Amino acid sequence: MTRWLLVVLLIGVSVASAGAQTKSLTTREHRVARVNARWIDRAGKHPSFHFSVTVESGDVYQLQLQGADLVWRVDSVALEG
Numbered sequence: 711m712t713r714w715l716l717v718v719l720l721i722g723v724s725v726a727s728a729g730a731q732t733k734s735l736t737t738r739e740h741r742v743a744r745v746n747a748r749w750i751d752r753a754g755k756h757p758s759f760h761f762s763v764t765v766e767s768g769d770v771y772q773l774q775l776q777g778a779d780l781v782w783r784v785d786s787v788a789l790e791g
Contacts (some may be wrong), residue, residue: 713742740765760785 746762756778764770768790774783 740767740769740771742766746770 742763743766744764746764748759748761751758751760756776758777759775761773761775762770763773770788770790772785772787774785775781776783
């Protein structure tokens with residue numbers, strides 16, 4: 711059985727006193743409890759691989775892996791409760 715771990719990188723933008731913007735990075739880990747669905751979008755030159763997963767908290771994430779550059783994206787999040 712393959713175990714998944716979803717790591718979400720959050721980028722927060724804050725304003726410094728001099729008016730310049732600074733970025734802070736925060737990482738959150740969520741253990742995947744269930745893979746609900748997976749599908750491939752073959753439109754365009756490179757395919758995109760999509761996944762719908764439920765994490766232990768009950769939140770549902772829709773993820774996308776871009777086939778061209780192998781970059782993961784979080785398409786949407788549905789929060790439980």
